[in-house]
Amino acid sequence: MSKSNLKQRKKKLNVGALLVTLGIGAFFLVLIVQYTILMTTQSLNDEDLIAHGEAKYLRVAINEADRGNIVDRNGNVLASDMVTYNAAVITDEAYLDEPLDIDTVSRQLSDIIELDYEEVRETIEYGVENSRFQVEFGTAGRNLTYNEKRALEDANIQGLVLEQDKRRFYPNGDFASNLIGLAEKNSQTNHLVGQMGIEAAFDDYLIGTDGRIDFTQDLWNYVVPNSDTASEAHDGHTVKLTIDSNIQLFLEDSLDEMDEHFEPEAVFATVMDAKTGEILATGQRPSFNPDTREGLDQSWSNVLYQTAFEPGSTFKIFGLAAAIDAGEYDPDDTVRTGSFTVGDTVINDWDPDGWGTLSYNEAMQYSSNALMMTLQDRVGTDEMLEYYHDFGFGQTTNSEFLNEAAGIINWQYELDKKSVSFGQSITVTPIQMMQGATAIFNDGMMKKPYVVKSVTDSDSGEVVYEGQETEVRQVISEEAAAETIKELNTMVDGSTNRNRAFMIDDYTVSGKTGTAQIIDEENGGYLFGDYQYLTSFMGYAPVEDPEIVVYYVLRLPTENQSDAWDYGVSLGFTTVTERTLKYLDANEASDTNFVNVDDVRDFTGLNVENLKSEFSHREEKNVIIGDGTEVVDQYPKSGKLYGFEHFFIVTDGTKTMPDLTGVSKRDMYALAEMLNIDLSMNGEGYVSSQSIEAGTVIDEDTTLEVTLQSDYQN
Known part of the structure; x- marks a missing residue:
C-alpha cells in the first residue's frame, strides 16, 4: 500500500471517530437536557409525571347522597329513597366450588322472585352456553325488598350474588301521583332524577351532593397512611307540600x-x-x-x-x-x-x-x-x-x-x-x-x-x-x-x-x-x-x-x-x-266522630304508669312501645286535630314490635315515621299480617312489611 493511500485511509478513520464522538456527545447532551427538564418541571411531553404516578395508585370511594324526602304538611313521607337489592347468578363455573345445579337454582329462585321456573332456567342456561360470568333476571330480579333478600340468602342458592341498590319509594302508591311525580335513575350518572311533578320541578332542591374519599394504595394494595382526604355527602333537601x-x-x-x-x-x-x-x-x-x-x-x-x-x-x-x-x-x-x-x-x-x-x-x-x-x-x-x-x-x-x-x-x-x-x-x-x-x-x-x-x-x-x-x-x-x-x-x-x-x-x-x-x-x-x-x-x-x-x-x-x-x-x-x-272540624257539625283538638294532650316526659288512668276511658286502642318508664314520643301529636283508631306511645326503653293487627294504613305511615323504620305495605285497608312478630326488638335498621285487607278492621 502506497503512502498516499495509507494517509487517505487514516484521514477517513479520524473523520469517522469524530462523527462517532459527536454522536455520543449529542446523545448525552439530549439526556442531560431531558433530565434537567424532568427535574425542573416534573413533566415530560406536557404530561405531569407526578400526577401520573399518583393517579396510578389513587383510589376514590363515593358515598352516595340520598335524594331529599317529599312530605305532606304534617311531615308524613310521600316520597323517599329506599335500599333495594338486585339478584344475579354466577354462571362461570371457574368461580364456583362445584358444577352449577341449574335445576335446583331455578326452582329456588322461582319460589321467591316473580319469575316462573322456565324463565329462570332459560336465563341461566343462556349464560352458561354463552360463557357469561353471571346472569341477571330483568325487572323481576331488581328492586328486591329486604325480606326478599333475606329469603334468598336463607335459601343458600348456589352462585347467588346480591347487590345493594337504591330506588325511589312512594309508600302510598297511587296517591296524588301526578302532583308528586316520579324520579328515576339516570343510566349515565346512576342518580335519581325527577321526571315529572314535584320531583322534576324541585329536582335542584331534592338532589343531594355525593361525598367522596380519595386515598392512595401502594403496590401491595395497602392504604398509604395519611393519604386520604374526605368530603361528606349532603342529602337532598326536604320538600314539604301543602297537601294533607x-x-x-x-x-x-x-x-x-x-x-x-x-x-x-x-x-x-x-x-x-x-x-x-x-x-x-x-x-x-x-x-x-x-x-x-x-x-x-x-x-x-x-x-x-x-x-x-x-x-x-x-x-x-x-x-x-x-x-x-x-x-x-x-x-x-x-x-x-x-x-x-x-x-x-x-x-x-x-x-x-x-x-x-x-x-x-x-x-x-x-x-x-x-x-x-x-x-x-x-x-x-x-x-x-x-x-x-x-x-x-x-x-x-x-x-x-x-x-x-x-x-x-x-x-x-x-x-x-x-x-x-x-x-x-x-x-x-x-x-x-x-x-x-x-x-x-x-x-x-x-x-x-x-x-x-x-x-x-x-x-x-x-x-x-x-x-x-x-x-x-x-x-x-x-x-x-x-x-x-x-x-x-x-x-x-x-x-x-x-x-x-x-x-x-x-x-x-x-x-x-x-x-x-x-x-x-x-x-x-x-x-x-x-x-x-x-x-x-x-x-x-x-x-x-x-x-x-x-x-x-x-x-x-x-x-x-x-x-x-x-x-x-x-x-x-x-x-x-x-x-x-x-x-x-269546621265548627258546623252537630255530631262528629273526630276528636277535638283539645283532647290530644302532650304526654312526652310523663311517667308511663301515670297514663294508664288517662288511657282507660279512651275508645281508641292504646299501644305502648318500649319497656321504659318515660314517654319520649306519641302519635297523634299534641294539639293534633285527627280522627284516629290507635294511640301510640313510645318510651325511653328498648323498643319492641307491637301487634299491628287492625292498624289502618294511615296510622301505619305515622308509626313507621315515628319509629324511623323502613315500611312496605301491600293492599288497602287494615293490617292483617306483619313480617316481624310482636315482641321482637327493633331499631333504625328494621325493615317491616305488612299486608292490609279492607275487611280486617278489628
Whole structure:
C-alpha cells in the first residue's frame, strides 16, 4: 500500500471517530437536557409525571347522597329513597366450588322472585352456553325488598350474588301521583332524577351532593397512611307540600268511587283552602302508581296545571262577579230566558224553551245562558274581557310547575265573545278556576294557589324556600265579593230547589254546576251524542265563612250516564267535602266522630304508669312501645286535630314490635315515621299480617312489611 493511500485511509478513520464522538456527545447532551427538564418541571411531553404516578395508585370511594324526602304538611313521607337489592347468578363455573345445579337454582329462585321456573332456567342456561360470568333476571330480579333478600340468602342458592341498590319509594302508591311525580335513575350518572311533578320541578332542591374519599394504595394494595382526604355527602333537601294526607285519602276514595260508577274518560278534583290558596288535595283518574309504574302510560300530565278545557257553566261565577262589581247586576231585575240572538245565530239555554221571564237571581239558579250574555252586554264587551284577564284567565298562574298551560280566550268574533260568557270558546285549567275563586272568598283579593309549603336543608334544618300566601291583585271590590257569595249561596237549595244533590247533612254548601260540550279534536266542532259532556261543580263550604273550595270535574261517562246528567258530580263532591269538613272540624257539625283538638294532650316526659288512668276511658286502642318508664314520643301529636283508631306511645326503653293487627294504613305511615323504620305495605285497608312478630326488638335498621285487607278492621 502506497503512502498516499495509507494517509487517505487514516484521514477517513479520524473523520469517522469524530462523527462517532459527536454522536455520543449529542446523545448525552439530549439526556442531560431531558433530565434537567424532568427535574425542573416534573413533566415530560406536557404530561405531569407526578400526577401520573399518583393517579396510578389513587383510589376514590363515593358515598352516595340520598335524594331529599317529599312530605305532606304534617311531615308524613310521600316520597323517599329506599335500599333495594338486585339478584344475579354466577354462571362461570371457574368461580364456583362445584358444577352449577341449574335445576335446583331455578326452582329456588322461582319460589321467591316473580319469575316462573322456565324463565329462570332459560336465563341461566343462556349464560352458561354463552360463557357469561353471571346472569341477571330483568325487572323481576331488581328492586328486591329486604325480606326478599333475606329469603334468598336463607335459601343458600348456589352462585347467588346480591347487590345493594337504591330506588325511589312512594309508600302510598297511587296517591296524588301526578302532583308528586316520579324520579328515576339516570343510566349515565346512576342518580335519581325527577321526571315529572314535584320531583322534576324541585329536582335542584331534592338532589343531594355525593361525598367522596380519595386515598392512595401502594403496590401491595395497602392504604398509604395519611393519604386520604374526605368530603361528606349532603342529602337532598326536604320538600314539604301543602297537601294533607288525610284529605288526599278522602279525595282518592271519592275519585275511585266516581271512576267505578261512571267509568269515565277522566275525572279529577282539587280541594283548596279558600282563605290562603293552599292546595290541600288533588287527584285524577286515570292515574298511576309511581312505585310500580302501573298506569303511567295513560297518565303522564298533571291535569291541575297542564290540561286546558272548556269549563261550561262553572265559569259563570266570574261573569256574575264582574257584573256585580260593575253595578250591572240587580237580583230582582228580569230577563227573558230560553234563547239569545247573536247576529244570525240563535244561542239557546240548556232548555231551549227556557223558563219564561225570571229575576236575575232565579235565572242564575237555572244557569241561563241568556242571562250571562245579557250581563256581558250590560258590562260592556271590552270591560268584561278585562275582568276575565284580571281573574287570571288566558295566562298562567306562574306556578311552581313546568309546562303550565295558559288556556285561550277566543275574542275575535262576536259569537265567540258571547259564548265565553257561559264557558265556551274559552279554555281554562283547574288551577286557574281555583285561583279565580280565591278573589270571591277573600274580599275581592285574588290569591295565588300553591302546593309547596317549604324546602328545608337536610343538614342545618334551615328553610331555604318558603311557599306562602301571595296576593295577586284586587279583582273586584270587597262589597262585590260579599254580594257574589250571597248570590252563589242560593245556587244549592235556593228558591228554585235546584242542585239539592250537593247538600250535605250538618253543613251548608253551595257552588255552581257546569255542563260543557267537548271539543272534537279529530273532526273539529263539538262531540255529538247523548251524554257527550264534561260535568263539573265549583263548590265551597261552609257558606257563612267558606273554609274550603272543591272543584270536581267528570268527563265523558260511559256507565250510569243518566246519573251524570241528573246528579252531576255530587257523588264525588259530597263524599270528599263532608269528610274534609269533619276532619277540619269546621265548627258546623252537630255530631262528629273526630276528636277535638283539645283532647290530644302532650304526654312526652310523663311517667308511663301515670297514663294508664288517662288511657282507660279512651275508645281508641292504646299501644305502648318500649319497656321504659318515660314517654319520649306519641302519635297523634299534641294539639293534633285527627280522627284516629290507635294511640301510640313510645318510651325511653328498648323498643319492641307491637301487634299491628287492625292498624289502618294511615296510622301505619305515622308509626313507621315515628319509629324511623323502613315500611312496605301491600293492599288497602287494615293490617292483617306483619313480617316481624310482636315482641321482637327493633331499631333504625328494621325493615317491616305488612299486608292490609279492607275487611280486617278489628
